[in-house]
Amino acid sequence: MQHIFTYGSLMFDPVWSRVVTHTYTSSRARLPGYQRCCVINETYPIAIPACDAYIDGILYWNVNAQDVTRLDTFEGDYYHRIPVNIELANGAVAAWVYALNPVYQHVVDYRPWDVEQFSQTGMTQFLQRYQGFLT
Template sequence: MPCHVFTYGSLMFAPVWQRVVRGQYRAQPARLAGFARFAIAGETYPGMVAQAGAAVDGVLYRDVDERDLAGLDAFEGEDYRRITVRVAPDAAATLEAQTYLYLLPQKLTPSPWQADAFQMERFIGSYCRDRLGG
């Protein structure tokens, strides 16, 4: 059954997303309350953990099919666990979505991860070379 997927790091960027999934999905900005996103020491991508009073801005992909969800699970790997959350695509509503919680908080830096500083080419060269379209 298709589900919505909330992304908050490398997968927010179309060049990365399109290397991981095969389908075409509608994307829109969304916010997830109760979580915070941090840089991971030595990495270009972030980790997200539960944190009261915080919120993470990201991209919501609508109606992702099971095949692509399995591909996203494989891409995220064992350092992340897919969980169900409620995200707000606008101020008036929330909806259920899947997202990836980071499982190694000891590797997080105290610095928030900044999307505008994402090193896309470095990331794609390191993590997407053998992926579809990469």
């Protein structure tokens, strides 16, 4: 079982529940030392290292190996799963995050990703493009 920190489309249940097959407890959390940026011509973000920055997101607790494999597939080549320390309201915990795979630096649009815009309009577009993860 692994804790998975999410900061983009997977923070939203309509996306998360299409990828994983089980239900997990979640908590608001923060990833220090990273910034969330747009991906060129996409509705989803990427996390890149950045001093004095942080990303607010959702931590899913005790994700089973089958669902981690599904998440690995979903995230694709742009991302790699790396170990990080996540800050919670009552302390810190070790977890995994899908951050930019450095060989894909060219896909980063350094504008901040807008969570609210994704929630209002981007998620619909995203779900239309990624229906294959319903199985």
